[in-house]
Amino acid sequence: MNIFSLNSKSPTGTRTTRALGVVAILGMTLLGVLGIFLTGEDVVQGSTVRMMYMHVPTAWVAYLAFIVTAVASGAYMWGKQHSLTFDRVAGASAEVGVIFMAMSLVTGSLWGRLTWGTYWQWDPRLTTTVFLLVTYIGYLAVRGLGGTPQQRAKRSGVMALLAVLEIPLVHFSVVLWRSLHQKASVLRPNGDVTMDGLMLFTLMFGLVVFTITFAWMVLHRQRVLTLIDAFNASGIDAAVSERRKEGQVS
Amino acid sequence: MTNQVLPFAGIVMVLFAFALDSDGILQRVAPGLVWLALLFSSIIIVQRSFAVEAADDALDALKVAGLSPAAVFLGKAVALMAQLLVFEVVLIVLALILYQVNISWAGFVLLVTLSIFATAGLAAMGALYGGLSTAGKGRETLLPLLLLPAVAPVLIGATRATEAAFGSAGTPLHEGWPWVGLLGVFGVLFLFGGTLAFGALTDD
Numbered sequence: 001m002n003i004f005s006l007n008s009k010s011p012t013g014t015r016t017t018r019a020l021g022v023v024a025i026l027g028m029t030l031l032g033v034l035g036i037f038l039t040g041e042d043v044v045q046g047s048t049v050r051m052m053y054m055h056v057p058t059a060w061v062a063y064l065a066f067i068v069t070a071v072a073s074g075a076y077m078w079g080k081q082h083s084l085t086f087d088r089v090a091g092a093s094a095e096v097g098v099i100f101m102a103m104s105l106v107t108g109s110l111w112g113r114l115t116w117g118t119y120w121q122w123d124p125r126l127t128t129t130v131f132l133l134v135t136y137i138g139y140l141a142v143r144g145l146g147g148t149p150q151q152r153a154k155r156s157g158v159m160a161l162l163a164v165l166e167i168p169l170v171h172f173s174v175v176l177w178r179s180l181h182q183k184a185s186v187l188r189p190n191g192d193v194t195m196d197g198l199m200l201f202t203l204m205f206g207l208v209v210f211t212i213t214f215a216w217m218v219l220h221r222q223r224v225l226t227l228i229d230a231f232n233a234s235g236i237d238a239a240v241s242e243r244r245k246e247g248q249v250s
Numbered sequence: 251m252t253n254q255v256l257p258f259a260g261i262v263m264v265l266f267a268f269a270l271d272s273d274g275i276l277q278r279v280a281p282g283l284v285w286l287a288l289l290f291s292s293i294i295i296v297q298r299s300f301a302v303e304a305a306d307d308a309l310d311a312l313k314v315a316g317l318s319p320a321a322v323f324l325g326k327a328v329a330l331m332a333q334l335l336v337f338e339v340v341l342i343v344l345a346l347i348l349y350q351v352n353i354s355w356a357g358f359v360l361l362v363t364l365s366i367f368a369t370a371g372l373a374a375m376g377a378l379y380g381g382l383s384t385a386g387k388g389r390e391t392l393l394p395l396l397l398l399p400a401v402a403p404v405l406i407g408a409t410r411a412t413e414a415a416f417g418s419a420g421t422p423l424h425e426g427w428p429w430v431g432l433l434g435v436f437g438v439l440f441l442f443g444g445t446l447a448f449g450a451l452t453d454d
Contacts, residue, residue: 131402134395135400138395141392142382145389145392154451155450155451157450
């Protein structure tokens, strides 16, 4: 049974997603313990640095989600079978990505209030991140336009491929423009890493845990979308057979 | 269009003056106001432009007639560009008069160049998303949501370059030309992207 297939006992749960869910919950708990209690304080920022363990993983996972959307859209459009599963994965991934991106902006805003003294700054990274969020909200609006699933898949596939080109723009905006936001401390151009051992581990661990959570959410949401499409299709079938019955002499 | 959308643009410019009524502020932000007014007017222009197509299913008729979607897109983009350029002329003249902006001949050359490149990008995105929002049948509210984020880079580049052309807040003229380069890149990218994507987005 592949991980995208459905089980009649519980509509969108399978062994794989249950295992993923358990791992995600345990991982989040461990991340919380590590982040709040076990890691040390930052020299400059004190305890407020703990926001990083949520803010950074949500941002990276949001980017991952948008890339998954683009790849799945490409797989739909250029795959031989034009399988709608790819389209639904793209849609589910975009929805989860928007949520994670919004979370990243909120946590970043709160963290900024503590460290910079302000909830918001119009520096390039923040500006382009909001821009990205609004673009994907537009993508979700295009998905809601109606029509057949194939029309939806084609329209949103094109939109996803246009939108994903913005992601490098956001990441390298810190390098290209003067900015208030901290420059990249892990993926620096010269490859050096400037973070304490346990903090770095917690950050990487947070990234892994959030990615597992993302995968769990996308799998479930993708299955729900499959059920919705099947329901809509059956609705049309029911309507057609009713029309046919009207034409029959009873 | 001329008896409805042009007055709208004019009124927007006047309302900006009411809202920002302080010494010197209007002159400093005049570039931004011109391009904002153009952007808001462009939503209406794009909607009317595609309402003409949707009225008798003209867009479908063109496709059935064998016209390639790229050709339809480019034609639409050129038409929009012409309309938007007319608007820009009017808005810039209004800014010169209402916001007490002064402009040199070199600044005028910069202004003309940046207007052409910025309008190309604006028209390309308008043609692409205008097509999509009429394909949705009655979802005109989708157009601003899609169009405005997509042309935000054009707004940024055009405003910065216009600041240099107007000399607002002492911006020197030569600082405008790199922004014109950026506008050119966006214009080319948007035209290219739109040519490829228009067919898929409006395929019903």
